Amino acid sequence: MKCLIAAQYAGVAEQIEFVNVQMGVDNRTPEFLAKFPLGKVPALETPEGPIFESDAILRYITGLNTSKNLFGATGYQQAVTQQWLDFVANELEPFVLMLLLPHFNITTFNEAVYTKAKEGVFKAFAILETHLKTNTFLNGNLTVADFAFVTVAKFLYTHILNSVVQAEYPSVKRYFLTVANQPWVAKVMGAVAVTVDEKAAPGQKVVKPKVVVAPKVVEEKKKNPLDLLPPATVRLDDVKRSFFSERPFNPNFFPGFWETFDFEGYSFWTLEYMYPEDWDHDYVADNLVSGFISRCEATRKYSFGVLSVRGEEGKFSGSGVIIFRGKDIIDEMKDVTDYDEYKFAPLDVSTAEGKKIFESNFCDNVVNGEEVKFRRWLK
Numbered sequence: 261m262k263c264l265i266a267a268q269y270a271g272v273a274e275q276i277e278f279v280n281v282q283m284g285v286d287n288r289t290p291e292f293l294a295k296f297p298l299g300k301v302p303a304l305e306t307p308e309g310p311i312f313e314s315d316a317i318l319r320y321i322t323g324l325n326t327s328k329n330l331f332g333a334t335g336y337q338q339a340v341t342q343q344w345l346d347f348v349a350n351e352l353e354p355f356v357l358m359l360l361l362p363h364f365n366i367t368t369f370n371e372a373v374y375t376k377a378k379e380g381v382f383k384a385f386a387i388l389e390t391h392l393k394t395n396t397f398l399n400g401n402l403t404v405a406d407f408a409f410v411t412v413a414k415f416l417y418t419h420i421l422n423s424v425v426q427a428e429y430p431s432v433k434r435y436f437l438t439v440a441n442q443p444w445v446a447k448v449m450g451a452v453a454v455t456v457d458e459k460a461a462p463g464q465k466v467v468k469p470k471v472v473v474a475p476k477v478v479e480e481k482k483k484n485p486l487d488l489l490p491p492a493t494v495r496l497d498d499v500k501r502s503f504f505s506e507r508p509f510n511p512n513f514f515p516g517f518w519e520t521f522d523f524e525g526y527s528f529w530t531l532e533y534m535y536p537e538d539w540d541h542d543y544v545a546d547n548l549v550s551g552f553i554s555r556c557e558a559t560r561k562y563s564f565g566v567l568s569v570r571g572e573e574g575k576f577s578g579s580g581v582i583i584f585r586g587k588d589i590i591d592e593m594k595d596v597t598d599y600d601e602y603k604f605a606p607l608d609v610s611t612a613e614g615k616k617i618f619e620s621n622f623c624d625n626v627v628n629g630e631e632v633k634f635r636r637w638l639k
């Protein structure tokens with residue numbers, strides 16, 4: 261499947277003739293075995309000769325259109341792509357197979373084997389989690405290593421990892437969904453319905469994670485420190501309602517806003533995504549920015565802001581402005597998984613220049629001299 265994704269992504273699918281193999285029959289013929297002695301698929305015939313082993317085929321396909329850099333541009337980058345391909349093939353795939361085979365009745369379920377396989381998956385996921393905390397993809401931009409990972413991990417996310425386990429590796433999950441939702445990936449692999457509970461293999465009794473029930477004492481709800489600040493004279497909800505009272509926004513919003521806003525009760529900030537060079541397409545940027553905004557759910561009561569993605573393919577930038585209740589970056593924002601990927605700086609809106617920056621981020625088609633591709637609101 262990763263080879264099909266790579267062929268589609270590199271735009272070379274038309275150069276390849278795809279042949280359906282009747283397993284157990286076509287792959288057992290002397291002609292097939294002469295070219296592909298393992299009798300396994302995928303198998304590729306090229307004008308220069310046959311190739312077996314999926315990662316070698318993957319490499320050949322990326323060579324048909326090097327402009328996409330799907331294997332990496334330099335010798336070093338190519339080695340790093342190979343490193344992650346080997347990691348997926350050796351440190352993850354064998355364990356996934358051990359988990360997958362009983363589901364398809366190819367082997368019988370064995371508790372000890374299953375436990376060992378899960379331990380292997382968790383070990384690989386822990387390494388990936390550390391790497392993906394600060395990296396969007398495995399090797400800089402999208403490479404075939406990412407295709408190898410999603411095709412192997414799909415079964416884990418749809419059958420094995422319950423939502424509690426998924427949440428233990430938030431960066432891996434974010435990464436998996438980002439790659440899996442790339443149009444060319446989804447087209448080949450199909451939509452991924454991430455499972456909530458572990459699905460049982462035939463013969464397996466799934467033990468649901470224990471939910472620890474809190475003792476039944478009526479606890480006083482802990483007050484958010486932001487709710488203990490001196491009351492604000494303006495409510496963010498009203499500001500949001502007024503700004504969006506017309507579509508796409510109220511053109512007469514700002515004069516009144518600057519006159520009446522509660523500058524003591526709130527603070528203004530700029531924020532900038534620090535790794536826009538990883539965005540090789542605008543939909544990659546959209547995925548990341550929209551994902552960030554949805555992860556900001558807990559901040560909504562105390563914030564109002566916007567992020568825009570601007571510029572052209574190859575040199576995107578992503579930044580915006582935001583208002584927080586109080587004088588600091590609120591804790592709810594600092595708790596967002598990818599908070600560290602954004603640089604926040606105070607914005608002084610007591611000056612005309614500061615006000616202009618804020619207004620421009622909210623309303624203009626060109627911000628900082630770059631055309632706005634799209635905006636995502638934190639409202």
Ligand SMILES: N[C@@H](CCC(=O)N[C@@H](CS)C(=O)NCC(=O)O)C(=O)O
Pocket residue numbers: 283284287299300301302312313314315
């Ligand atoms: N290491 C090989 C594994 C390929 C493989 O296991 N292919 C399976 C299908 S997914 C196969 O062709 N099995 C046929 C058989 O063993 O008879 C690769 O990555 O290409």
